[in-house]
Amino acid sequence: MAVSHCFSRAxxxxxxxxxxxxxxxxxxxxxxxxxxxxxxGHTNNWAVLVCTSRFWFNYRHVANTLSVYRSVKRLGIxxxxxxxxxxxxxxxxxxxxxxxTVFSHKxxxxxxxxxxxxxxxxxxxxxxxxxxxxxxxxxxxSTPRSKRLLSxxxxxxxxxxxxxxxNGFLKFQDSEEITNIELAxxxxxxxxxxxxxxxxxxxxxxxxxxxxxxxxxxNIMALASSQVGEDSLSHQPDPAIGxxxxxxxxxxxxxxxxxxxxxxxxxxxxxxxxxPKSLCVSTPGHRTDLFQRDPKxxxxxxxxxxxxxxxxxxxxxxxxxxxEIMESSYKEDQMDEELMEPLKYAEQLPVAQIIHQHFExxxxxxxxxxxx
Amino acid sequence: xxAAGAAATDLEVVRGKRAALFFAAVAIVLGLPLWWKTTETYxxxxxxxxxxxxxxxxxxxxxxxxxxxxxxxxPLDDQEKLPFTVVHEREIPLKYKMKIKCRxxxxxxxxxxxxxxxxSSGSAQEAEAMLDEPQEQAEGSLxxxxxxxxxxxxxxxxxxxxxxxxxxxxxxxxxxxxFNIIGRRIIQVAQAMSLTEDVLAAALADHLxxxxxxxxxxxxxxxxxxxxxxFSLLNPDPKSHDVHWDIEGAxxxxxxxxxxxxxxxxxxxxxxxxxxxxxxxxxxxFDSASSSYYLDMHNLPHVINPVESRLxxxxxxxxxxxxxxxxxxxxxxxPLYIQDKDGAPVATNAFHSPRWGGIMxxxxxxxxxxxxxxxxxxxxxxxxxxEVFLAQLRLLFGIAQPQVPPxxxxxxxxxxxxxxxxxxxxxxxxxxxxxxxxxTTLTSLAQLLGKISNIVIKDNVASEVYRAVAAIQKSAEExxxxxxxxxxxxxxxxxxxxxxxxxxxxxxxxxxxxxxxxFAIYIPLFLPMAVPILLSLVKIFLETRxxxxxxxxxx
Numbered sequence: 001m002a003v004s005h006c007f008s009r010a011x012x013x014x015x016x017x018x019x020x021x022x023x024x025x026x027x028x029x030x031x032x033x034x035x036x037x038x039x040x041g042h043t044n045n046w047a048v049l050v051c052t053s054r055f056w057f058n059y060r061h062v063a064n065t066l067s068v069y070r071s072v073k074r075l076g077i078x079x080x081x082x083x084x085x086x087x088x089x090x091x092x093x094x095x096x097x098x099x100x101t102v103f104s105h106k107x108x109x110x111x112x113x114x115x116x117x118x119x120x121x122x123x124x125x126x127x128x129x130x131x132x133x134x135x136x137x138x139x140x141x142s143t144p145r146s147k148r149l150l151s152x153x154x155x156x157x158x159x160x161x162x163x164x165x166x167n168g169f170l171k172f173q174d175s176e177e178i179t180n181i182e183l184a185x186x187x188x189x190x191x192x193x194x195x196x197x198x199x200x201x202x203x204x205x206x207x208x209x210x211x212x213x214x215x216x217x218x219n220i221m222a223l224a225s226s227q228v229g230e231d232s233l234s235h236q237p238d239p240a241i242g243x244x245x246x247x248x249x250x251x252x253x254x255x256x257x258x259x260x261x262x263x264x265x266x267x268x269x270x271x272x273x274x275x276p277k278s279l280c281v282s283t284p285g286h287r288t289d290l291f292q293r294d295p296k297x298x299x300x301x302x303x304x305x306x307x308x309x310x311x312x313x314x315x316x317x318x319x320x321x322x323x324e325i326m327e328s329s330y331k332e333d334q335m336d337e338e339l340m341e342p343l344k345y346a347e348q349l350p351v352a353q354i355i356h357q358h359f360e361x362x363x364x365x366x367x368x369x370x371x372x
Numbered sequence: 373x374x375a376a377g378a379a380a381t382d383l384e385v386v387r388g389k390r391a392a393l394f395f396a397a398v399a400i401v402l403g404l405p406l407w408w409k410t411t412e413t414y415x416x417x418x419x420x421x422x423x424x425x426x427x428x429x430x431x432x433x434x435x436x437x438x439x440x441x442x443x444x445x446x447p448l449d450d451q452e453k454l455p456f457t458v459v460h461e462r463e464i465p466l467k468y469k470m471k472i473k474c475r476x477x478x479x480x481x482x483x484x485x486x487x488x489x490x491x492s493s494g495s496a497q498e499a500e501a502m503l504d505e506p507q508e509q510a511e512g513s514l515x516x517x518x519x520x521x522x523x524x525x526x527x528x529x530x531x532x533x534x535x536x537x538x539x540x541x542x543x544x545x546x547x548x549x550x551f552n553i554i555g556r557r558i559i560q561v562a563q564a565m566s567l568t569e570d571v572l573a574a575a576l577a578d579h580l581x582x583x584x585x586x587x588x589x590x591x592x593x594x595x596x597x598x599x600x601x602x603f604s605l606l607n608p609d610p611k612s613h614d615v616h617w618d619i620e621g622a623x624x625x626x627x628x629x630x631x632x633x634x635x636x637x638x639x640x641x642x643x644x645x646x647x648x649x650x651x652x653x654x655x656x657x658f659d660s661a662s663s664s665y666y667l668d669m670h671n672l673p674h675v676i677n678p679v680e681s682r683l684x685x686x687x688x689x690x691x692x693x694x695x696x697x698x699x700x701x702x703x704x705x706x707p708l709y710i711q712d713k714d715g716a717p718v719a720t721n722a723f724h725s726p727r728w729g730g731i732m733x734x735x736x737x738x739x740x741x742x743x744x745x746x747x748x749x750x751x752x753x754x755x756x757x758x759e760v761f762l763a764q765l766r767l768l769f770g771i772a773q774p775q776v777p778p779x780x781x782x783x784x785x786x787x788x789x790x791x792x793x794x795x796x797x798x799x800x801x802x803x804x805x806x807x808x809x810x811x812t813t814l815t816s817l818a819q820l821l822g823k824i825s826n827i828v829i830k831d832n833v834a835s836e837v838y839r840a841v842a843a844i845q846k847s848a849e850e851x852x853x854x855x856x857x858x859x860x861x862x863x864x865x866x867x868x869x870x871x872x873x874x875x876x877x878x879x880x881x882x883x884x885x886x887x888x889x890x891f892a893i894y895i896p897l898f899l900p901m902a903v904p905i906l907l908s909l910v911k912i913f914l915e916t917r918x919x920x921x922x923x924x925x926x927x
């Protein structure tokens with residue numbers, strides 16, 4: 001009895017030691033893997049920022065989008081990688097008491113419509129069809145490069161949408177809607193053609209969570225400002241301008257982003273905590289089940305900033321200097337130039353003469369006066 | 373009279389029944405199919421079975437190798453057996469749905485007189501100069517010369533030599549199993565010059581599921597029809613430095629020959645610009661030990677973004693753009709060095725970013741400041757700069773160092789910076805990559821059409837799909853018969869056609885209609901028509917049933 005008891009104790013001790021050592025090895029292996037997985041596999045960043053409402057009283061939606069645009073540019077994504085769609089022009093709106101500005105803080109603290117805002121799709125060009133064409137890449141060949149989303153399979157894309165929405169739809173320009181199923185299908189088409197590595201979808205509308213319910217493609221993380229059945233509220237009315245300047249959720253997201261710089265290590269879990277119910281009145285939601293990495297390993301700058309992978313160049317190749325031969329050919333070029341005739345302007349149409357002639361014929365008195 | 377009236381109403385009733393039945397028949401037999409046909413989305417026929425067959429395509433990459441034996445290289449009785457052909461086939465173990473087999477077709481033959489003479493000269497370079505054939509060998513093919521074991525063509529300890537054109541030299545052996553041993557050596561050399569597993573793994577890096585994190589595989593540019601290369605000189609301090617660079621001459625002398633050698637891989641266009649007052653986004657730190665400024669490796673990723681917006685690369689073209697920047701640091705931050713992880717300054721003073729380009733920091737010689745007043749005239753040494761830029765260009769294209777077998781002498785690239793067999797390796801990799809991309813695109817299109825039911829396929833899209841399928845099959849055939857150049861062209865055509873088909877603007881799916889909206893549209897149209905027909909059918913059916921039961925009741 002005692003023997004078996006001893007034996008069992010020894011066996012359990014042995015298995016404990018075995019498991020402990022195995023656990024140590026596994027832990028270090030997991031750490032290596034974690035180090036690898038911590039790094040995302042992307043080489044470039046894109047952003048698609050959409051404001052879908054027009055009319056002066058929807059000033060706050062344009063201010064939302066421009067504030068996100070400003071943060072994204074500050075953190076490093078260049079204009080060539082941002083597709084900005086604004087459905088109406090607030091800065092030059094006849095009702096704007098401070099023209100050429102769009103403010104996001106009351107008392108006109110922060111003008112988000114600075115000198116270098118590049119709007120790619122403006123006013124009536126912001127339609128559901130154009131938005132879907134930008135996402136899926138099915139653009140007519142005459143579209144300029146700045147209006148295209150030229151992402152590849154190693155791009156992380158940030159998509160931010162704001163406007164008026166409802167349960168399962170988002171209103172565009174007060175005349176059409178995009179449903180959550182169309183959006184999910186568009187993302188699926190992007191995935192099939194590998195147009196993104198990872199996608200972050202942020203939406204700030206009423207009942208925003210309904211828009212990400214139908215996603216089914218992998219590597220998508222979604223955030224919304226309110227749940228189904230709740231309204232997203234606006235933040236600050238400004239008495240001088242006369243409208244609400246920002247929405248609450250985006251306001252607090254921007255406060256959070258102002259503390260991020262290109263080198264910071266803040267992760268997505270912090271972004272999920274932004275704007276609790278006490279501040280936002282609505283309950284922000286998020287969806288991470290389609291995302292492969294753990295949100296706490298995802299850096300904010302993976303989506304909002306543009307940090308490139310860089311390698312030191314250690315090799316060079318040997319080039320011979322064929323200076324003599326090349327110098328003589330260069331001299332030949334110079335001599336050819338000198339031999340050419342000096343350039344001059346082509347013969348212009350003698351407009352002055354024609355007018356003067358005509359003038360003389362029709363007003364002989366005037367020409368007489370002129371000569372006087 | 374009543375009977376006639378009854379007969380008349382009977383007739384009416386029968387007529388009424390027939391009319392109702394006729395209406396119902398027309399509605400069901402003609403109307404329903406017509407409505408179904410006219411409301412379905414138009415889809416031109418696509419070769420779905422062929423597309424799914426492409427996934428199981430077996431790629432056989434054939435490398436034709438000509439092996440030339442000199443007199444002393446193998447035993448006499450083995451020499452009697454020449455000429456003959458040996459085939460060596462191996463499957464590349466990649467976890468990819470397409471099976472790839474690599475086939476080396478070695479044609480053994482005896483050396484001709486001039487070849488014997490050339491191979492008995494003093495050094496390999498001389499031999500190559502004498503063996504230089506008037507016409508270029510076809511892309512993808514190799515020639516291996518087997519010399520005697522004790523020949524002095526190669527240094528004593530070297531067993532093989534790989535030349536800059538598609539030739540190699542291998543030592544023979546006087547042994548019973550001479551052919552087998554030499555055959556293995558030849559395969560090693562031939563693999564280094566054409567196809568190894570890592571070349572194909574790099575080409576298929578985007579399609580292989582695991583191990584996405586290796587830097588080697590993320591570096592090369594994706595295959596494209598053309599590339600735009602931009603050289604930019606950044607001068608943040610024009611008050612102190614008056615920088616001149618002979619970029620046109622340098623491009624003509626060094627870059628253009630390199631690009632001409634690469635011309636089979638795509639169209640290249642080169643431009644250059646000078647940017648003033650373009651700062652780096654990062655402040656360099658001062659190192660008092662060497663009294664110079666340095667940029668840490670951690671800061672390097674943040675350098676590119678502030679500068680990129682000023683490069684204007686987006687306006688250039690729709691092809692991928694490679695930017696090469698030469699930065700002359702301002703007087704306040706001169707000299708500026710780049711430090712690697714260990715804190716040592718990098719010899720080239722340059723770094724590059726995958727799929728974007730490279731940046732080199734050019735320090736002005738401090739002696740130039742002594743004599744003259746500011747601004748100091750700086751003539752950029754283009755040779756040093758181009759050495760680095762061309763090396764970066766090679767890395768960005770994925771022209772990596774090959775896996776040479778042991779005791780092998782590798783001759784460096786010619787003056788152009790690219791050996792012809794490196795170009796072949798690039799073309800092999802690109803062909804396989806193109807075929808993989810085209811197959812994935814077509815398969816995705818087929819899957820999408822299955823998943824989203826209201827996408828219209830027009831006839832021109834269908835013809836592009838057929839063309840893409842035909843091009844993939846042709847490319848696979850050409851690869852199997854060893855014609856690399858035509859296989860590459862066919863694979864490019866396959867990619868172009870498949871992308872054209874997938875990204876055709878007409879493929880935008882019709883806006884989604886939820887079910888309740890569909891009902892709301894159809895009910896006002898169909899209900900007023902359907903209700904009377906249904907009710908009359910029901911009435912007819914009930915009466916007919918009653919009339920069947922009646923005979924039972926009587927009697």
